[in-house]
Amino acid sequence: MKNILFATSECVPFIKTGGLADVAGSLPKYFDKDRYDVRVVLPKYNCMYQKWKDMLEYVDHFYMNLAGQDRYVGILKCEYEGVKFYFIDNEHYFNGFAPYEGDPKWNIEKFAFFSKAVLSILPVIGFRPDLIHCHDWQTGLIPVYLDNFRYAGEYYRGIATVMTIHNLKFQGVWDTKTVRGITGLPEYYFVPDKMEAYKDANLLKGGIVYSDRVTTVSQTYAEEIKTPFYGEALDGLMNARSNVLSGIVNGLDYTDWNPETDPRIAKNFNIENFRKLKQMNKLALQEELGLDKDAHVMMIGIVSRLTDQKGFDLIDYVMDELCQDAVQIVVLGTGDPKYENMFRHFAWKYSGKVSANIYYSDELSHKIYASVDTFLMPSLFEPCGLSQLMSLRYGTLPIVRETGGLKDTVVAYNEYEKTGTGFSFTNYNAHEMLNTIRYAEQIYYDKKRDWNKMIERAMAEDFSWNNSTRQYENLYKDLLGE
Known part of the structure; x- marks a missing residue:
């Protein structure tokens, strides 16, 4: 049995602003349960509907240093449709009216906190993943912190990482000095072949550089982002990492999207009628x-x-x-x-x-x-x-x-x-x-x-998730040497 942890900034049904939430909420359900224990970790946003907040049960809390201050890290959990979800609680960061709000610097600090907390809660929840699957720039610091944590002890060594790019346009960019101050990471991470891009710190770039595998959400897009037009100024990096880059098309939740049983439509129908x-x-x-x-x-x-x-x-x-x-x-x-x-x-x-x-x-x-x-x-x-x-x-x-x-x-x-x-x-x-x-x-x-x-x-x-999940399973197998 392999342990897989999905780290995401949004996830259906709890919180959604775009397609990332559909992937993070739907994909984990479809893995072979005999071979993979797939769990999900996301922030506990105050703007989640009350009915979801009422489902959560307290696990533990501790304090973690970020930007020179000790920050509260609360852990809550629930099980939904057979998948375990963990929520990281901190009112200072997650109290807003929407998941991404305020200036970019605030969002970078918020998700730097989240990324470091994801790794810090692992010994506390008693779940050591063989692989952490990161989604978009909000989790880009996880592979970087993981690289940094490896020097601190045995526990974090040997955890593999996959970075999935849902949209290369959003990268989490801010000036290097500020990001260094927020993350507390050593200076050697902020150089052009690591986290720095065009004199600024770039969180997504950090995730791409330090992940073992990089995926994006279609084969054509995986090719397109190697070109200047689609590459959002990272086409050079995407070419440099092309040996570990692949595209897997997202699936659709065929139980929710089914014309034969959909309760929202006037008349149910199928391919016959x-x-x-x-x-x-x-x-x-x-x-x-x-x-x-x-x-x-x-x-x-x-x-x-x-x-x-x-x-x-x-x-x-x-x-x-x-x-x-x-x-x-x-x-x-x-x-x-x-x-x-x-x-x-x-x-x-x-x-x-x-x-x-x-x-x-x-x-x-x-x-x-x-x-x-x-x-x-x-x-x-x-x-x-x-x-x-x-x-x-x-x-x-x-x-x-x-x-x-x-x-x-x-x-x-x-x-x-x-x-x-x-x-x-x-x-x-x-x-x-x-x-x-x-x-x-x-x-x-x-x-x-x-x-x-x-x-x-x-x-x-x-285009159900069954098809895409098999491709992710093959990727994990390859990476974990199964």
């Missing part, structure tokens, strides 16, 4: 959102953060043109005010055709995936992306730009070979996107049989 039943969801959604009721009109869905990264400058550029077509557009999400207002404007201008829902609702997101015909995701970059996986699961054909996980998971329609599970375009160009949408419209309206066959192929794809 979607032809009749999927459009009943469309009619129900049109009624709920005040759109013109028409089972035959092509409906385009968007569920996303409204940011440049997600390609909304492209949509903005051709939105008026697109609204001339025989389509309806449903948007759910929040983000950049200029995109929020752009969608509000078009919802006002084309009131029966466009629905702008500028908030987030888990329930409405399920209804959209189940109801729309296509899902638009023209991202500038997309390490993995989960929305296209949800779309495929619900028989909604994605229209994506060929980047990162989108390229790895959506097979472009080929009308001659009768293959594909969606539509894609290559260049980051608004009219190339519009042409692809119009090509999808043409197939939807003129080649319904081909369209339905594509839905069958989409729904038959397996």
Whole structure:
């Protein structure tokens, strides 16, 4: 039996701001329980819902030095869906209204505390991991501290580390002098071949340099980050570590995302009966959102953060043109005010055709995936992306730009070979996107049989966690010499 510890700054169901939480909460459940004891450690945020806080039971506490001060480290635990979770408690650091708030320096200190505490609680909880799986820059200091702790005693020697990059854009960067003062790490860690990048300290870089293996969340993204365009100024490092770098696509929790049993949608359906039943969801959604009721009109869905990264400058550029077509557009999400207002404007201008829902609702997101015909995701970059996986699961054909996980998971329609599970375009160009949408419209309206066959192929794809978990297990086996 091998002990694995996931260290993460967020995790469903306890706290979520993005896809990282889905991975940290879902993946541990799928490992072979006879071979791996996988546990998770995360901060105990004050902003967690009370029902989760009420589940936690006190384990112990002690004091740990950080930035020259003794800091309280409380340990709580609970078991949820067969997985043990540990929570690190400190009101000074985790008392805010959101997991990441305030200035970058404060977040760096908060997660330096968390990283050091993760290693410090191990002897207290009586769980010595064979491997610590770190996620994103917030845990980047764990492999660095582990290297430093090895000199302090036998206990920490031989613990392997894996660093998973969910989005290379976020790195935890601040000036070297301040970070040295916060972390208490010796000066020799703050040099260009270790934690320093372009004269600043970089927490993610520390994690990448000191981890035994580095993974990211799709094969294409693992290749892309070796190039200057996607490498976020770390492409040189990613090339230097390419011998230990691999990409494993995220999975989807197929129990939660299941059109056959989903309690949030108007009519449950499956691969056998979607032809009749999927459009009943469309009619129900049109009624709920005040759109013109028409089972035959092509409906385009968007569920996303409204940011440049997600390609909304492209949509903005051709939105008026697109609204001339025989389509309806449903948007759910929040983000950049200029995109929020752009969608509000078009919802006002084309009131029966466009629905702008500028908030987030888990329930409405399920209804959209189940109801729309296509899902638009023209991202500038997309390490993995989960929305296209949800779309495929619900028989909604994605229209994506060929980047990162989108390229790895959506097979472009080929009308001659009768293959594909969606539509894609290559260049980051608004009219190339519009042409692809119009090509999808043409197939939807003129080649319904081909369209339905594509839905069958989409729904038959397996992007459950089972597949990804086997790949992580192989990585662990390789690393632990099993």
